[in-house]
Amino acid sequence: MTLRNLTREHFQNLVALRQLDLAGNNMKILNENVFATLTRLNFLNLSHNGIVELLPNQLAKLDKLIILDLSYNSLTYLRPEVFEQIPLLWQLKLKGNQLHDTTNIITILKPLNFLHRLDLSDNKLRTIWGKESYANAPVTLATNLHNSNMPMPLALAKGLNYVSTLEPNEYHQSKRKLKLINLSRNLLNGFNMDWIYEIGITCPFKINLEQNLIKNVYALSNLLNTTNDCEGEIIMTGNHIECDCNLAWIYNNNYSRFFSDLQCKQKSTNLLTKFTQLRRHELCAWQSVQCPRNCVCFTKSELLHINCTGAQLDVIGELPRPEQVLLTTSLLDISNNRFTVLPLSTTFGYANVSKLYAAHNQITNISLLELPNDLTVLDLRNNDLTSLCADFLRVFLNESTKLQLLYLSANPWICDCSAQQLLYTVRAHRHRIPDVEQLRCANKQNVTPLTASLSELCQTEDSVKHYQYMNAAITTAALIIIIFLLIVALFFKYKLQIKIWLYGHNKLRCCIREYELDENKMFDAFISYAHQEADFVNHILLPQLEQGEPPFRVCTHERNWLAGAYIPEQIIESVEQSRRTIIVLSQHFIESDWARMEFRTAHQCSLNEGRARIIMIKYGEIINSALLDKELKAYLDMNTYLDWQDARFWDKLRYAMPHKVGRKPNTDMLEVNGRLYVMGQVEMNCLCSENA
Template identity: 65%
Template sequence: MNELNKLTLVYNIDLVAEPTLSYGLTTKETHLQLIIKSNRTEIREADIISIPTGTHYMPNQLETLTLSVQGRKNQYLSLQNLAHTFIINFSALRLLDLAGNNMKILDANIFKALRYLNCLNLSRNAIRELPESLFSYQSQLLILDLSHNLLTYLTPHLFDHTPWLWQLKLGGNHLHDTTNLLENLKPLNYLHRLDVSQNQLQTIWSTETSVNRVPKLLTIFRYNMSSALADVLNYITKLKPENYEGGKINSTVINLSGNRLREFTLDWLVVANITCPFEINLELNLIENIFALQTTDDCAPKIKITGNPIVCDCKLAWIYSENYRSLFNGLQCVQTSTKLVKDLAQLERNELCAWEPVMCPRNCHCYTQLEFLYISCKGAQHIEQLPRPEQVGLKSSVLDISNNNFIELPLNNTFGYGNVSQLNASHNQITSINLSQLPTNLTVLDLRNNNLKSLNDEFLRTYLNDSTKLQYLYLSDNYWICDCSTQQLLYTIRTHRTRIPDADQLLCVNLLNDTRLIDNVRELCPTLVNVEYYRNLNATVISVALTIIVLLCIIALFYKYKLEVEVWLYSHNILRFCIRECELDKHKTFDAFISYAHQDADFVNHTLLPQLEQCEPPFRVCTHERNWLAGAYIPEQIIESVDQSRRTIIVLSQHFIESDWARMEFRTAHQCSLNEGRARIIMIKYGEITKTDLLDRELRAYLDMNTYLDWQDVGFWDKLRYAMPHEVRGERSSDMLKTNGRMYVMGQVEMNRLRDEIV
């Protein structure tokens, strides 16, 4: 800000005196400090509203407002029942300070009009509970001070509508429920300043657990600050430079001092995604033990932990392994053996932890050196357990079982064996190596002077070809057999020669003249030169076989779903030339004869016929109503209708089943199909069939062995058109039905001609 227009007004409401102007009286004040004095013990909202202030400032132009009540002669004075009535006119406020007014209750809608509020100070009051909707309209709130009140817990969902909250002060309250606190902080993705000092918290972990019993952690601290948030934050820090001068905006500061914490783990910083730079204040708690298994960022974090009864014992030994001591400069601890208070930086490891190797195997000597726990065994035959390096604050151990009589290595499920990173098993009687006998994090393996004849492919692949953890492997002075089975060992040694320092010393005992294993000798395997050829041949055979299998699967799937595929192709006018009807039907007059009961005539004439005769390409259809001559011999016309049609469409309904003539038409069409050995019948199920006992044997057998089209099917028309003949036809009359050389038609001209012939 280039100019600060601040107005301070002091009122004594007992005297109803004129206001005293203390600073900067102008006509465009944007910052107001309103001080109210009284001999009373309580100030109400009505008293404040009654003060004549309209001539001194414009409420809707104010950006900051400080309201404080002061009792005369230092007596207790409380501001009561302050609601939104007073604040409703201050819609442009960005900073509101109501600190030190001994307020006890806040109305849920008190801040409803302050939608642009960035900073709110409610500290040093007597607030016991906060309404859930108190901050529902403060979406731009950045700084909230609730310190030094009487809060015992936070109302759930209190901060659901304040996503930009950057600093939250809760110190000096009576908070004790960590779970309630962390659940309320989850929506705050930009929180970088958290003060919960001088409360009653006993742990930083939430007691609420998920299904797999993993504690819910404080994972809210991030640095993806938007430009709008940064601009508003800069405004607030410039407005109150005394609070933020010298502080880094992007640093994270968490104040947990003055609580009842009994332990602290640095892993919390990693899991909570708190990255450098950060400052954690743990002073004046009850912390006795500090733990750390994970490494924090490579920076200089600031952790304040003085004023805690830290115990110097083996639990604190990790502090030497990762050089964490620089984090705790000046920290003092109580030594368990002497009960003396000492500076942690001056304690040696052996003073910190008088560790006794209670799990050190018999005939073994266990000691620490540099960053490893060393286990040296002489005269041992087997190992049942090993000490774990975590006991002395280390991460890995070195096992030396050389110059013994081991025939095989310990199993990798042996207690403490999984922490071994270097294994010296030289000068033993070991004959084979299996994966079940090796630690997974092995970096050095010494197998010299044993009885090894070969190494299995699984070991070579896991520890050399597919992994880079194993840095050095020593194999000399063993009884290597060089034959075709040794090819994989030969290729692996040549590929990873830098990781096998004694590769030049591996000799073949079954070959003369001390032949070296890495030499390209023909005696190793007569077919050695053909290995690459067979590899290529195998790859080719496998590729061809896979291709054939894939093609067979495609063909099988096509034949399984052939109908669906052909229906889809035909309905979308794709590859219709591949779906042509046989040339044997080109002499037939009609594409289809529709057989139906007269009760279903409405469905046939108004639904079925228009769709078939008006589609593309159109079909020529014969029906007994339109193409038969009334009074003609019906059985003869049935036979001719079926014979002169490429398909017979059966509209199968309850009426059809009950009709003798309809069943005769089906039997005629069925017999024709059987005689020709071709599918001629298209069965359409229309309506519900309730009396199935009326089905004759021939129709029932056909339905059991063939599929039919259901009128209710969504793809009915596509399937019906597909089942119809597919060949391309020229224009042809669809009125005529020839019977024994005569022509029966429905047109009036042909009826007159027939009548003349009879005369």
């Protein structure tokens, strides 16, 4: 039996449903609101249906979805907003569709911060590069792309309380560490080893490129920084690799160990030969130019990047040519070196450079013989340039539009009568000089190439005195304005401290009350803490908040959660029903998986609403800060927190809480979404009677 024309009404009585399998029903287009009532769904299988499009709000209510199977449909394009609404997605199966746009794939995956498994086999992808590099993809995607045969990591399964369905029967540590990427049976026509470097693949790894249209595999000598004990495998079976000079790099740094099954076609015999049976001279009679010593070379955004920043070089020999990696132009970065002149344009590989970054050197002069003809970007900041020759200004600025960006700041420019052409050119082409406002004349105080005039540069003694008087008057007026602005800035800087003091001393609260956006929420705060800090929370923090003035309604997992209920669901519900989430940050907290999950849930809720909802309290010393996960460390770097040892701790905490006047503490049972919570004094009385 097949199902078609499903609507929201078919599932309106299944609000607690966790798994839904609709595979093989020939549903080409789904109703946009068909899943609107399935707010607790974890697993959704839509494979083998012929679906041609996912509508913008198709999955809007499925914010707890963990696994989504869209295999063997007719999808050619995926809307990014569809996946923005399922942020907890862990596994995404897209095998056997018609996907061909790499940039679209990268875009839809960016919001999926918890994505751990991805299958893109049997599609129409022609390249694994988009307009944006895979370096910008989520970290979890970059290091954990797995095919559908990989087991779910044990820690994640426990964290989602979904072990009974997803945890494998046998769990091997070595399998968990393996990075496996399945790109088989697509239309890839080339593969670049730079891709492995860009997405940060670590050993051991396995990349499946079977049954594509790959003819060439490209690399430079020092891109893949692996050791001889690195275990890796790249499967190329079913492609048509050509034995030529483009493959000669495979003999460098023992790369050949990654390609145990590689066969290539010899041009002379047109026969498939196992590359291990060929010697280097049989592939290529010439030695390809590799990356210069102490430099790093890689491909990105259709450019061959040659990065020699800080290598302490004073001369450049040969450079790799971009055609060696199937490109046409290069980007050369020689910043922070000891160059006094640029390389000659006759240097091997230098003519292909279109972007040249030579900042922080000792360059004193620029000659046309030192510049590639097709430059689009030239960075000469922080050098020793005092002027630019007339030929350079004419060829690269006045008569040409190829040079799009020219950086010239932090050089000792000499502004005198001989600098006329430099002054005129800088002003005429200021739109191509992004740092033009930062240019300064080294021989004239408070004069820039934009403000200097020839009458000032070639002036008489009387005019000199006149301009000195004017400059003194302008300087005095500017100082007065600056002092006034400084006083105003200091006033506004300490405005927050004044508000905290007023609120802590019950003064003028009507002027600082928070706008009521959370009238429907049941709690003022949810306290997240490690169980070792229960004494601090129950005997110090809770009494001050619930019995102080004003009193607050507080939720904790010890007294408000129901035993045996679904823990991730209770975390999400507690955060969503609270106006603030108080994090008691301690060494025990950062070592607790559940505590960190509560922080991530609160942080995601805060990001979704665009409001500051988290109050961070530092309790005790953080002995081992290395255990901080990236998301929590990033939050601490960008936000302030309260210190328990602060003398004004309680004033600051009450100021950070929701500003409501006259709230009475609830001492009864509270019902939220059909669940009863024990509140305040009632629960304390029960505890007292039990102890008695």
